[in-house]
Amino acid sequence: MTRSERQDSFPPHPDTPPDAWDSLVTEFRAAWPVGRWESVGVVVGCSGGADSVALLRLMAAVRNETSSNPNSGSRAATGFLVAAHFHHGLRGHESDGDAEFVAELARELGCRFELALGDGIHSDEANLRDHRRAFLQRTASRRGCRYIALAHSLDDNVETVLHHLLRGSGPTGLAGIAPYRSYGHEPEQQDLVWIRPLLNARRDQIREALRSRGFSWREDASNEDDRYRRNWIRHQLMPLIEAQFPDASNAIARAANTQREMIDTIDALADQWIERFVIHESPLTIRRTESDEPPAVDSWTIAQAALRTIWARQQWPLGEMSMSHWRAIAAALPLGPDAVFMLPGDLRCVAKGDQIVITKTHARAEIELQS
Known part of the structure; x- marks a missing residue:
């Protein structure tokens, strides 16, 4: 069995706090109040990995909870979620399994589903990212969505800051990942917004929350490949830094937030x-x-x-x-x-x-x- 197939299902871990999922729901609600998105369309980028699965499940749970509450004054019936998955075509049947997993998850949660296939040729980080973004933008435009939600975590933000620092980026790069930004600078592009509501959540925290409810996800074996610079930062550099500075990730995230306020x-x-x-x-x-x-x-x-x-x-x-x-x-x-x-x-x-x-x-x- 491949790594991605072995980790396709997770029972609750005995050491996982029973309220881990509820805590994550509370953080998500605070980061992105449901009133801002319940009545519009939202494209959720979902690779099948833990972070994006958690985001899709969080949004579906919060939307359904609000809709079923007669005292909420909700308009959620007019809004909808689109689970969007980009199949890069680089990992054979493993990639096929990821797409099938996300399609089934969308059906389970009552979300619409969009799938696009890559050319299976370009494997560098920049091209993969650009292809995904273009697909998400096309999907949002065609579906008439207001938001594109992505599942970047605090750890992703820290790794981004370090990547920018090592490249010699300026103040904007050291501010890390923007929690939200418009699709473009032209007036007609201001209505489509990229948003990342899990930027304050730790990667381990998200996985603990999923395990607490027995929710499954997929593991992409390419995330272990240190030829990709971000993976090298995650697997090689961060452990060295945290060995000397245990709270380094939180400290870097705080510094990035301060930098963003200055920006x-x-x-x-x-x-x-x-x-x-x-x-x-x-x-x-x-x-x-x-x-x-x-x-x-x-x-x-x-x-x-x-x-x-x-x-x-x-x-x-x-x-x-x-x-x-x-x-x-x-x-x-x-x-x-x-x-x-x-x-x-x-x-x-x-x-x-x-x-x-x-x-x-x-x-x-x-x-x-x-x-």
């Missing part, structure tokens, strides 16, 4: 930066700063947040931008010598005179700097 303030200032310095976004043309610009507006931290927003709007490869790339732009922002350099995604940055222009290198005509 919210910086984002507001970033909007002001865009209004002041961005002449237009197509092509991206930025006014270079004078040496006597007000520090609060001229801060590189604020400028980087503004540029990240623009990168997202342009659908440029934000994830490939390292701190060294952002610093190259930072060095060109103040009035000074002309400069030309390349950025990820075949972007060409030209700093000349009092402007910076960033364009795709396949543009047919050279963009002239405006006077």
